Amino acid sequence: xxxxxxxxxxxxxxxxxxxxxxxxxxxxxxxxxxxxxxxxxxxxxxxxxxxxxxxxxxxxxxxxxxxxxxxxxxxxxxxxxxxxxxxxxxxxxxxxxxxxxxxxxxxxxxxxxxxxxxxxxxxxxxxxxxxxxxxxxxxxxxxxxxxxxxxxxxxxxxxxxxxxxxxxxxxxxxxxxxxxxxxxxxxxxxxxxxxxxxxxxxxxxxxxxxxxxxxxxxxxxxxxxxxxxxxxxxxxxxxxxxxxxxxxxxxxxxxxxxxxxxxxxxxxxxxxxxxxxxxxxxxxxxxxxxxxxxxxxxxxxxxxxxxxxxxxxxxxxxxxxxxxxxxxxxxxxxxxxxxxxxxxxxxxxxxxxxxxxxxxxxxxxxxxxxxxxxxxxxxxxxxxxxxxxxxxxxxxxxxxxxxxxxxxxxxxxxxxxxxxxxxxxxxxxxxxxxxxxxxxxxxxxxxxxxxxxxxxxxxxxxxxxxxxxxxxxxxxxxxxxxxxxxxxxxxxxxxxxxxxxxxxxxxxxxxxxxxxxxxxxxxxxxxxxxxxxxxxxxxxxxxxxxxxxxxxxxxxxxxxxxxxxxxxxxxxxxxxxxxxxxxxxxxxxxxxxxxxxxxxxxxxxxxxxxxxxxxxxxxxxxxxxxxxxxxxxxxxxxxxxxxxxxxxxxxxxxxxxxxxxxxxxxxxxxxxxxxxxxxxxxxxxxxxxxxxxxxxxxxxxxxxxxxxxxxxxxxxxxxxxxxxxxxxxxxxxxxxxxxxxxxxxxxxxxxxxxxxxxxx
Amino acid sequence: xxxxxxxxxxxxxxxxxxxxxxxxxxxxxxxxxxxxxxxxxxxxxxxxxxxxxxxx
Numbered sequence: 001x002x003x004x005x006x007x008x009x010x011x012x013x014x015x016x017x018x019x020x021x022x023x024x025x026x027x028x029x030x031x032x033x034x035x036x037x038x039x040x041x042x043x044x045x046x047x048x049x050x051x052x053x054x055x056x057x058x059x060x061x062x063x064x065x066x067x068x069x070x071x072x073x074x075x076x077x078x079x080x081x082x083x084x085x086x087x088x089x090x091x092x093x094x095x096x097x098x099x100x101x102x103x104x105x106x107x108x109x110x111x112x113x114x115x116x117x118x119x120x121x122x123x124x125x126x127x128x129x130x131x132x133x134x135x136x137x138x139x140x141x142x143x144x145x146x147x148x149x150x151x152x153x154x155x156x157x158x159x160x161x162x163x164x165x166x167x168x169x170x171x172x173x174x175x176x177x178x179x180x181x182x183x184x185x186x187x188x189x190x191x192x193x194x195x196x197x198x199x200x201x202x203x204x205x206x207x208x209x210x211x212x213x214x215x216x217x218x219x220x221x222x223x224x225x226x227x228x229x230x231x232x233x234x235x236x237x238x239x240x241x242x243x244x245x246x247x248x249x250x251x252x253x254x255x256x257x258x259x260x261x262x263x264x265x266x267x268x269x270x271x272x273x274x275x276x277x278x279x280x281x282x283x284x285x286x287x288x289x290x291x292x293x294x295x296x297x298x299x300x301x302x303x304x305x306x307x308x309x310x311x312x313x314x315x316x317x318x319x320x321x322x323x324x325x326x327x328x329x330x331x332x333x334x335x336x337x338x339x340x341x342x343x344x345x346x347x348x349x350x351x352x353x354x355x356x357x358x359x360x361x362x363x364x365x366x367x368x369x370x371x372x373x374x375x376x377x378x379x380x381x382x383x384x385x386x387x388x389x390x391x392x393x394x395x396x397x398x399x400x401x402x403x404x405x406x407x408x409x410x411x412x413x414x415x416x417x418x419x420x421x422x423x424x425x426x427x428x429x430x431x432x433x434x435x436x437x438x439x440x441x442x443x444x445x446x447x448x449x450x451x452x453x454x455x456x457x458x459x460x461x462x463x464x465x466x467x468x469x470x471x472x473x474x475x476x477x478x479x480x481x482x483x484x485x486x487x488x489x490x491x492x493x494x495x496x497x498x499x500x501x502x503x504x505x506x507x508x509x510x511x512x513x514x515x516x517x518x519x520x521x522x523x524x525x526x527x528x529x530x531x532x533x534x535x536x537x538x539x540x541x542x543x544x545x546x547x548x549x550x551x552x553x554x555x556x557x558x559x560x561x562x563x564x565x566x567x568x569x570x571x572x573x574x575x576x577x578x579x580x581x582x583x584x585x586x587x588x589x590x591x592x593x594x595x596x597x598x599x600x601x602x603x604x605x606x607x608x609x610x611x612x613x614x615x616x617x618x619x620x621x622x623x624x625x626x627x628x629x630x631x632x633x634x635x636x637x638x639x640x641x642x643x644x645x646x647x648x649x650x651x652x653x654x655x656x657x658x659x660x661x662x663x664x665x666x667x668x669x670x671x672x673x674x675x676x677x678x679x680x681x682x683x684x685x686x687x688x689x690x691x692x693x694x695x696x697x698x699x700x701x702x703x704x705x706x707x708x709x710x711x712x713x714x715x716x717x718x719x720x721x722x723x724x725x726x727x728x729x730x731x732x733x734x735x736x737x738x739x740x741x742x743x744x745x746x747x748x749x750x751x752x753x754x755x756x757x758x759x760x
Numbered sequence: 761x762x763x764x765x766x767x768x769x770x771x772x773x774x775x776x777x778x779x780x781x782x783x784x785x786x787x788x789x790x791x792x793x794x795x796x797x798x799x800x801x802x803x804x805x806x807x808x809x810x811x812x813x814x815x816x
Contacts, residue, residue: 361764553779
């Protein structure tokens with residue numbers, strides 16, 4: 001099968017074209033660096049099926065970051081049958097820089113002038129035929145988003161792939177070309193493929209090239225001694241870049257006719273928005289307000305706080321089937337309404353199944369297994385699906401509009417003080433969806449220490465799977481205290497995650513992972529209206545995988561939990577009221593003293609082990625925390641704790657209060673689950689992305705220590721306020737030690753050595 | 761135990777075994793702990809076959 005590679009600058013629309021060609025639903029976003037790994041699909045509209053390879057965006061073939069290396073190596077080593085070079089037509093001159101480099105490789109290529117609709121909308125014109133004549137490779141105008149020109153592009157790419165193409169350079173200058181020519185002859189003599197490309201890279205002293213061809217690099221050094229440029233001296237990279245841009249501006253730009261008036265208008269409207277949204281002082285408060293608005297729309301039970309102004313019982317629907325769905329005192333936000341409706345539906349299904357099983361004469365224990373065990377756990381998690389999707393939708397809208405790229409820019413000033421660049425914000429914000437792609441996205445960070453620090457703190461940005469924990473416990477706190485601000489509790493916990501992440505990075509970057517923060521250069525994409533199709537595709541993807549996960553891992557976990565919570569160590573079946581003698585309870589009680597400093601250990605009553613068990617099952621998948629609560633709560637409340645049978649989240653809230661746990665311990669429980677070792681998938685990704693096993697092991701220790709420390713601090717200060725003085729003293733001592741360590745004053749400190757061998 | 765109870769227990773054991781076996785096979789095939797996150801750059805590699813079938 002023929003293989004066509006999609007290569008181009010970041011945010012030029014490669015993945016949109018890939019989705020269009022292959023019918024895939026790969027993630028697209030309005031910011032540079034969304035794609036960090038190559039992906040494959042198939043195009044079937046030509047005479048034969050074509051494998052399409054979507055490559056991470058690159059500005060040039062001299063890579064700085066790991067994902068840029070992937071693109072370069074693929075084009076050079078895998079030798080695709082054709083390279084489709086996607087060029088952002090709205091930024092032609094800069095995008096053609098990469099084109100001039102790909103042209104130097106012996107590979108057939110076609111240029112796709114993407115976003116041509118935006119160019120025409122702005123009143124500009126690009127003469128594709130003139131450009132094609134000057135470059136010497138086919139140029140096709142397309143709009144990947146609207147599907148225009150795609151068939152023509154693929155037809156011409158297919159034609160090109162039939163005949164080989166030799167690389168040619170656009171570089172000029174007698175001495176420079178003489179140097180490159182000498183290098184090329186030497187490399188060809190050594191049997192190196194793509195000798196022209198490698199010769200130019202060697203002349204630029206490209207790091208990767210020097211590593212690959214050390215002998216040739218020495219030879220180039222000898223050649224260079226006879227060469228000196230008047231402007232750049234011996235900076236060959238600058239000489240080559242200057243030569244490329246001269247060529248681009250002298251030749252290619254002539255194919256572009258700009259409508260100056262429209263360009264000015266467009267610039268001013270973009271500037272107007274950026275003047276407010278990226279303001280030096282107001283930028284960050286505006287971001288926090290937008291973030292809070294998102295949480296308010298998703299979690300609030302008193303939307304816009306207008307409940308007090310409404311007549312009593314106006315929205316509660318007392319006595320109807322929908323009692324409390326749309327509000328109870330205050331109006332529920334859209335997220336809460338959807339949650340309540342799904343909760344109502346799942347409760348009705350549970351009741352119907354319980355009724356049918358009872359009528360069919362099924363034994364009580366089997367009914368308990370199906371209704372309380374399986375559906376209790378499964379539905380407790382599924383109820384949160386609308387809120388997860390809604391939150392994900394809001395973040396996707398912010399991302400697609402181009403606002404998130406601005407947030408990275410405004411946060412750079414703050415992040416820089418803590419040892420990170422604003423670029424690190426993009427993977428962190430992805431962490432709100434799922435830690436796995438977020439950790440992979442750190443490949444866009446050039447500095448290794450910065451990358452490791454970012455991977456370590458990504459799980460602190462609460463992912464969609466942790467959302468049910470936050471919401472359910474926040475709901476429990478609201479029920480226990482009588483306050484109606486579940487959204488503020490949830491928002492505060494998200495902010496706590498961000499604060500802990502920043503503090504952790506600060507400590508890491510000022511002790512063991514010190515280093516210069518690389519300069520932050522990021523192209524700010526134009527503001528665009530989010531694409532409905534792209535948003536729906538993302539939501540569909542999320543929904544599909546959530547449901548799949550619910551009916552596989554979570555379903556299996558609830559079954560196992562029900563069994564081990566209803567059998568004793570001597571394999572005797574236990575009714576709900578005797579669950580404290582079960583295998584699960586035994587394990588929970590054995591481990592729970594460890595969690596006493598966190599508030600959900602030995603100080604709780606007999607049922608307190610449920611917290612420890614839920615935290616441990618959460619290591620498989622974070623949804624399991626609430627699934628475990630759902631399964632256990634349905635059994636505990638239906639058989640023992642409550643007078644009447646409760647279902648879903650109400651049962652969870654009832655069980656929580658029955659354990660005798662206090663508010664500080666509940667907040668500590670959320671914090672522990674948010675900050676501790678993430679799910680297995682995220683752990684596996686962290687292991688794959690870490691440079692070595694040693695640092696991966698440190699990462700595991702870091703997650704455990706951070707979560708334990710923060711959760712115990714929350715519990716102790718919340719329970720006994722005066723312990724805050726002790727914590728202040730501990731932190732002051734830690735900061736002093738860090739400062740002394742950084743000043744090198746601890747170098748001569750001799751710690752007592754323990755000789756384990758002697759003792760043995 | 762009656763017929764219904766035996767069916768329920770068998771199905772439960774079947775689900776647990778199927779999920780465990782699928783996880784082991786998936787890991788051997790290289791789908792390392794894939795939880796199918798939306799936007800995951802590895803998703804295409806995991807679902808390569810299904811993407812091909814969806815293509816136009």
